[in-house]
Amino acid sequence: MQIAIASGKGGTGKTTLAVNLSVLLAEKFAGSRQKVLLIDMDVEEPNSGLFIKGKLQQQEVKYRLVPEWDEDKCTFCKRCANVCEFNAIAFLGVSVLVFPELCHSCYACSDLCPEDALPMVQHRMGETKIFSLNNHLQFIESRLDIGVEQATPLIEQTRKLIKEQYSGNEWFTILDSPPGTSCPMMEAVKDADLVILVTEPTPFGFHDLKLAMETMDELEKHYAVVINKYGIGNDDVLNYCNEKQIPIIGKIPNLRAAARLYSAGKAMVDAIPEIRVEIENIYQQILKLTEAET
Amino acid sequence: MKILVAAKKEGWDAPVSERFGRAAGFSVYDDTTGKLEWISNEENKQAEHGVGIQAAQLVASQKANLVITGGSFGPKASEVIQKTGAKMIGDAGNISVRDAVEKYKK
Numbered sequence A: 001m002q003i004a005i006a007s008g009k010g011g012t013g014k015t016t017l018a019v020n021l022s023v024l025l026a027e028k029f030a031g032s033r034q035k036v037l038l039i040d041m042d043v044e045e046p047n048s049g050l051f052i053k054g055k056l057q058q059q060e061v062k063y064r065l066v067p068e069w070d071e072d073k074c075t076f077c078k079r080c081a082n083v084c085e086f087n088a089i090a091f092l093g094v095s096v097l098v099f100p101e102l103c104h105s106c107y108a109c110s111d112l113c114p115e116d117a118l119p120m121v122q123h124r125m126g127e128t129k130i131f132s133l134n135n136h137l138q139f140i141e142s143r144l145d146i147g148v149e150q151a152t153p154l155i156e157q158t159r160k161l162i163k164e165q166y167s168g169n170e171w172f173t174i175l176d177s178p179p180g181t182s183c184p185m186m187e188a189v190k191d192a193d194l195v196i197l198v199t200e201p202t203p204f205g206f207h208d209l210k211l212a213m214e215t216m217d218e219l220e221k222h223y224a225v226v227i228n229k230y231g232i233g234n235d236d237v238l239n240y241c242n243e244k245q246i247p248i249i250g251k252i253p254n255l256r257a258a259a260r261l262y263s264a265g266k267a268m269v270d271a272i273p274e275i276r277v278e279i280e281n282i283y284q285q286i287l288k289l290t291e292a293e294t
Numbered sequence B: 001m002k003i004l005v006a007a008k009k010e011g012w013d014a015p016v017s018e019r020f021g022r023a024a025g026f027s028v029y030d031d032t033t034g035k036l037e038w039i040s041n042e043e044n045k046q047a048e049h050g051v052g053i054q055a056a057q058l059v060a061s062q063k064a065n066l067v068i069t070g071g072s073f074g075p076k077a078s079e080v081i082q083k084t085g086a087k088m089i090g091d092a093g094n095i096s097v098r099d100a101v102e103k104y105k106k
Helices: A014-028 A079-083 A108-112 A152-165 A183-189 A203-219 A236-244 A256-263 A273-293 B051-061 B075-084 B097-104
Strands: A002-006 A035-040 A055-067 A089-091 A096-098 A120-134 A137-144 A171-176 A194-199 A223-230 A248-253 B002-007 B025-030 B035-040 B066-068 B087-089
Touching: A002 A014, A002 A183, A014 A035, A014 A137, A014 A171, A014 A194, A014 A223, A014 A248, A014 A273, A035 A152, A055 A152, A079 A089, A079 A108, A089 B051, A096 B075, A120 A152, A137 A152, A152 A183, A183 A203, A194 A203, A194 A273, A203 A223, A203 A236, A223 A236, A223 A273, A236 A248, A248 A273, B002 B051, B002 B097, B025 B097, B051 B075, B066 B097, B075 B087
Parallel strands: A002 A171, A002 A194, A035 A137, A035 A171, A194 A223, A223 A248, B002 B066, B066 B087
Antiparallel strands: A055 A120, A089 A096, A120 A137, B002 B025, B025 B035
């Protein structure tokens, strides 16, 4: 089972929900064979690790492939610069410059070069770390190196790692997705059985929630909504979801105590009973929705 | 000698653009003919990324010796222009293409 926690707007509570759901489930799974895998897919600014501190088990440098110009083979036909959709190649008549930060690793220049003068070579982009917290909770964090502009390749590699190594049915996988509705978010939720869109009941939250819903529709993803900071703002999100018959599977109350724990980097499920009840309820709703699906 | 000036419009009297990669176009002055040629940048400047690189390729294809902008050059444009060996003049200020060419041609 794989659940992705996403949002349009940033700062709505993806990490809060991902972390607290993970902690709660790890407690519930004690004594069973079930395990929680939490993955921070927001590789540009991973922050789940601020709340989840485990023992580092594995650390791996991640690479992607970008073309490297071979001066000796080049016949200066300019095809590479012409086919590059991302302006990552500068053709200067007597030399070719590659800008790895603009390259999307699409291979067009490399494959279409008649002289084979742009072989793809490994280029470091970040690191993936695997932590173990206890017998029932593992945490994976992928982090882009400073200055690396393309988030999607690292998210894709992380997604494949999960698919290859954590697809057993003992795993309940929770993805903390990047915010927004662009490529990184779409890549992060690709394998999810259910996407939970976290929003806040404000005009900004509502606006970006609609964008996120459109994105899910486009991807043909099964999704539900959680309203965080419930109690502020207005009822627009509530009314809209009811009207569109989109399930709202949780309303996490806006509490000062929650903000205080968040700022101290602590989970809330063990400290705030109201939030524990709500997160437990969200879990039950997830089970219902995914059962109905299969 | 060829001078490439980032400009807001075509012609001698147009103001120099403070942006390089996203300039409206480039006026290229050739001192062997004394003529000014306009190269529009309308299509390229709409791109999300790499506009500086695209514009800087013009410096190479035009074989310009001197490049002028009213503001500054982006890091990627600078890298490409440096490779071409052309001299870069930034912060030329809010002057016309004519004044820029007059001021910087030797």
